[in-house]
Amino acid sequence: MKLLQFIYLILIILSTGCKPVDNVITLNIWHQMLYENRKALLEVCNRYEAENPNININLTYRETEELRSNYQSSAMGGSGPEIIYGPSDQVGPFSTMGIIQPLDTIFEQQYFDGFVDNAVVRANGKIWMVGDVVGNHLMLIYNKALIQVPPKTTHELVSMGQELTVDKDGDGKPDQFGLVWNFTEPFFYAPWLSGFGEWLITDDNQPNLDTQANRNGFAFIKSLRDEYKILPKECDYETANALFKTGSAAMIINGDWSWGDYRDIVDFGIARIPMVSETGLWPSPMVSTKGYSININAEGRALEETVKLIRYLTSDPVQLYYTQMLNTQPSSKTAVLSPIVTENELLRESAKIIEVGRPMPIVPEMRAIWDALRTQYQAVLGGNVSPDKGARLSQINAEKQIREMNEIIQPGLQARVIRVIVPMLIIGFVWFLRLRIIEFLKKFKSNRFAYFMLLPAVAGIFAVVIFPFIYNIIISLSNFSLRTFRDWELVGFNNYISVFREPIFYSVLVKTLIWTSVNLVFHVSLGVFLAMLINRTLPAKPILRTMLIIPWALPQYISALTWRGMFNQEYGAINLALSKFLAMDPIQWLSQPTEAFSACILTNIWLGFPFMMVIALGGLQSIPQDLYEAARVDGASDWQQFKNITIPMLKPVMIPAIILGTIWTFNNINVVWLVSNAGEPSDQTHILVSYVYKAAFNLYRYGYAAAMSMIIFLILLVFGIVFMNKTKATDNNVY
Amino acid sequence: MKNRLKTWLIFSFLTIFTLLTIYPVLNIISISLRTDNAFQSKSLSLWQFDEPYTDTNQNEIREADELFTDINDNGSWDKGSSFNSYKTLFTDTPFLKWVWNSFLVTLVVTLTGVVLASTAGYALSRFNFIGKQFTMVSLLTTQMFPATMLLLPFFILLSKLGLINSYVGLIVIYSSTALPFCIWQMKGYYDTIPPALEEAARLDGCGRFAAFYKIILPLSTPALVITALFSFMASWNEYVVAAIVLQDPELYTLPLGLKSFQASLATQWGLYAAGAVIVSIPVTILFISLAKYLVSGLTMGSVKG
Known part of the structure; x- marks a missing residue:
């Protein structure tokens, strides 16, 4: 009894002793703010921490897409940050999935009344986000050194653009462009739709792409590039930005986020995107807000403190501080009236641009609309589809994707059958293995040493892999998708059936096989070849060997982006070299399907051969020199030596590397994703894994993606088993 | 004579090939030296000189009508290259902290990898x-599942175990991703060593483990080096898993830190590239210092001779 009292006493002391520590609450904010904005946010949060010593704020930055997918995973897992900050269009999917809280019941109406309409983000009749800035809109930004008065209409745009597109050194290629922008991306195209008289989504959230406006828009952009030639042939965001910053482009269409980047480099002015002369309508940039939402998992005191923090972060002084530091447009009705805002020249101009803007649609269906539009738009620009057909197809595809996205498969007979069959299968499997298990137990003693050596590694690997694997099998049999994010159920083989039914699966599969085999052939042959060359006595051998390893040493995501830059049609090093040394015409590496796919393969060959080279080097070292000497004495030629000594001796080391290399290449998403910018043009450069990624994280079809990854797994499993049996890789030594 | 010619031919081929190979790297270096934070440039040269201009309206920005001296001889005005990005990286960002965090994680992963792979x-x-056959195959199968689909279950698992924001989870995952290959690699190498060696040692009274530890392991240096190098690479440059496990900026590893310079449509290219250059230095150094062991083919010949 005394002992119990004693323990009780200690518990009390411990719990009270812990109290002061418990009092400090840590609030996590995940955001996707730009580099300069992050500094301002940190400053503001530091001030709040100083005023509220019991609050500790943790800021985590993730890039927009990643923020979205990471937040989904973490909220799903029952945790995640209290506050998520981002653009308003994430409200659509988040509120549908049920992973953020409606704010109506948490804040009072008066609080919401203090903001401009745009900044209070509603969906399905509830409020989900409060914005602290308004804008994110596209506009015409012009270099004042080249243009005094910006063009007001598209006619003026074309004539000024033609004047300003000049070939200074007379090599037949313009050195200065009238206009540049990331025109292949639909977000940067959308404003023109309203300039031609329509919008891409109807009031009841249906896609509206099969319109005359869309046809005219497609044709207009194409004519700017091909007919009037005021646009570069290939121009992604980074190219456009670099051209504008170096003064090689007179105008750029870009958003308010770019001001900070240009400020100290170009003397620039801003204006509306020019009015379409034929219709007399202004193009409407999408105007959105960025703001704060609250995690569904936040509750109790953390929730109370979260609410206080959001009030502070959206308050006038904080918004005005942002305006001073970053030229942002405040969302508070009172802050907008402050001289800090009214006397800011950029914001005054920007307000005129926002007047013709339209609010960014936030429904999750926008994902499908963007995606369908991107595919056809890029096909039209690539000259593979007519504007008419492009407009029609984009409408059909958007409708189809929305149907798939919103589909909820109800569990039926299949689900029940699976529930019965799976346990039976497991029991059957154990029964099937029973003799092996008994044998294993009998012989365990004699092989104890082997098991003891093997166990730590195997245990570690399987601890990490087993759960995710089983989880994926279950998901692939479920109806897990956008609408069933928090209450999915087992439904059966529907996902597998839809994978096999879609023709795109087969074309992507063929591409994946080409991708893997071409890469592997080059990796291995280049690797072994270089290793053999380097393995002899050479001057500067250590330097060469080290240099050749560098592609492997660099972080993949950086080198892949660099290669993308090198493939640029006008400025990329590859085309420059091709035209200089081989007198070839520039190749459109990134805007034609075959070329883009080749670009990905080239990049991956570069990335992958050093690995094989190192393995081969290690293997070559293990070949005793006296074998070669003996062969030479017997008069064997170089080729005979290679065939009869080098290859068989390299085999045990290279086979595992080849098998694994195949699997890694098959599943290498980085290169394809980064070099082709997520499957561009028109989703023609996907391999299976990148397609899986897109289905899961862009289109929210988790069940479908899981089924497809199970299929990938099975393909590789069959390959692995067949290949190993053929090469006897698991058999024992060469001796 | 014929041999020397051959050597020189091979040497020149390798030199050209190497130059082509490192061109993209030079490209990254030149981005890191640029001052306009742009990813692309029309110029192919690595270093650009600061070109002086007459600042007629004294706004410290060069306008098109202000004259300049074209030192770089490319027809356009260039703001010179500088090491500013590197300076900012070390003074204004927690770069050294990231390096230290990455170093810790990588060290543990490499050690674990070498120990577990050599024994298994x-x-x-x-x-x-x-x-045995089953183990070999299933080691391989762990590599077959697309990693992106493992992220969601990883997250759920780690948060249930309370391993979010902890290096333990990260280290276990990294070690496990590198291990299957390393084990295969080690097995392949051991296969080339004649078992007669241990049998002789066992006859001399060595235990099983001692025979492995004292005889076989020292002979396997090249394979161990590759295993170490590989484990190192698997964790040093890894981003995707780190991004779900580590959310506290205090714990960031290098790739996480570097990626934070990247934002959609507004990347800090200068810092990003400078960081990338520095990240690859340790790997290069590691390779140079380990190359010695890789080359030491001394063991095998002597053993079998």
């Missing part, structure tokens, strides 16, 4: 036991 590979190479 040995068991698979030298013993015939029930489940």
Whole structure:
């Protein structure tokens, strides 16, 4: 009894002793703010921490897409940050999935009344986000050194653009462009739709792409590039930005986020995107807000403190501080009236641009609309589809994707059958293995040493892999998708059936096989070849060997982006070299399907051969020199030596590397994703894994993606088993 | 004479090939030296000189009508290259902290990888036991599942175990991703060493483990080096898993830190590239210092001779 009292006493002391520590609450904010904005946010949060010593704020930055997918995973897992900050269009999917809280019941109406309409983000009749800035809109930004008065209409745009597109050194290629922008991306195209008289989504959230406006828009952009030639042939965001910053482009269409980047480099002015002369309508940039939402998992005191923090972060002084530091447009009705805002020249101009803007649609269906539009738009620009057909197809595809996205498969007979069959299968499997298990137990003693050596590694690997694997099998049999994010159920083989039914699966599969085999052939042959060359006595051998390893040493995501830059049609090093040394015409590496796919393969060959080279080097070292000497004495030629000594001796080391290399290449998403910018043009450069990624994280079809990854797994499993049996890789030594 | 010619031919071929190979790297270096934070440039040269201009309206920005001296001889005005990005990286960002965090994680992963792979590979190479074939195949199968689909279950698992924001989870995952290959690699190498060596040692009274540890392991240096190098690479440059496990900026590893310079449509290219250059230095150094062991083919010849 005394002992119990004693323990009780200690518990009390411990719990009270812990109290002061418990009092400090840590609030996590995940955001996707730009580099300069992050500094301002940190400053503001530091001030709040100083005023509220019991609050500790943790800021985590993730890039927009990643923020979205990471937040989904973490909220799903029952945790995640209290506050998520981002653009308003994430409200659509988040509120549908049920992973953020409606704010109506948490804040009072008066609080919401203090903001401009745009900044209070509603969906399905509830409020989900409060914005602290308004804008994110596209506009015409012009270099004042080249243009005094910006063009007001598209006619003026074309004539000024033609004047300003000049070939200074007379090599037949313009050195200065009238206009540049990331025109292949639909977000940067959308404003023109309203300039031609329509919008891409109807009031009841249906896609509206099969319109005359869309046809005219497609044709207009194409004519700017091909007919009037005021646009570069290939121009992604980074190219456009670099051209504008170096003064090689007179105008750029870009958003308010770019001001900070240009400020100290170009003397620039801003204006509306020019009015379409034929219709007399202004193009409407999408105007959105960025703001704060609250995690569904936040509750109790953390929730109370979260609410206080959001009030502070959206308050006038904080918004005005942002305006001073970053030229942002405040969302508070009172802050907008402050001289800090009214006397800011950029914001005054920007307000005129926002007047013709339209609010960014936030429904999750926008994902499908963007995606369908991107595919056809890029096909039209690539000259593979007519504007008419492009407009029609984009409408059909958007409708189809929305149907798939919103589909909820109800569990039926299949689900029940699976529930019965799976346990039976497991029991059957154990029964099937029973003799092996008994044998294993009998012989365990004699092989104890082997098991003891093997166990730590195997245990570690399987601890990490087993759960995710089983989880994926279950998901692939479920109806897990956008609408069933928090209450999915087992439904059966529907996902597998839809994978096999879609023709795109087969074309992507063929591409994946080409991708893997071409890469592997080059990796291995280049690797072994270089290793053999380097393995002899050479001057500067250590330097060469080290240099050749560098592609492997660099972080993949950086080198892949660099290669993308090198493939640029006008400025990329590859085309420059091709035209200089081989007198070839520039190749459109990134805007034609075959070329883009080749670009990905080239990049991956570069990335992958050093690995094989190192393995081969290690293997070559293990070949005793006296074998070669003996062969030479017997008069064997170089080729005979290679065939009869080098290859068989390299085999045990290279086979595992080849098998694994195949699997890694098959599943290498980085290169394809980064070099082709997520499957561009028109989703023609996907391999299976990148397609899986897109289905899961862009289109929210988790069940479908899981089924497809199970299929990938099975393909590789069959390959692995067949290949190993053929090469006897698991058999024992060469001796 | 014929041999020297051959050597020189090979040497020149390798030199050209190497130059082509490192061109993209030079490209990254030149981005890191640029001052306009742009990813692309029309110029192919690595270093650009600061070109002086007459600032007629004294706004410290060069306008098109202000004259300049074209030192770089490319027809356009250039703001010179500088090491500013590197300076900012070390003074204004927690770069050194990231380096330290990455170093810690990588060190543990490499050590674990070498120890576990060398023992497991040995068991698979030298013993015939029930489940061996199965183990070999299933090691391989762990690599077959697309990693992106493992992220969601990883997250759920780690947060249930309370391993979010902890290096333990990260280290276990990294070690496990590198291990299957390393084990195979080690097994392949052991296979080329004649078992007669241990048998002789066993006859001399060595225990099983001692025979492995004292005789076989020292002979396997090249494979161990590759294993170490590989484990190192698997964790040093890894981003995707780190991004779900580590959310506290205090714990960021290098790739996480570097990626934070990247934002959609507004990347800090200068810092990003400078960071990338520095990240690859340790790998290069590691390779240079390990190359010595890789080359030491001394063991095998002597043993079998």
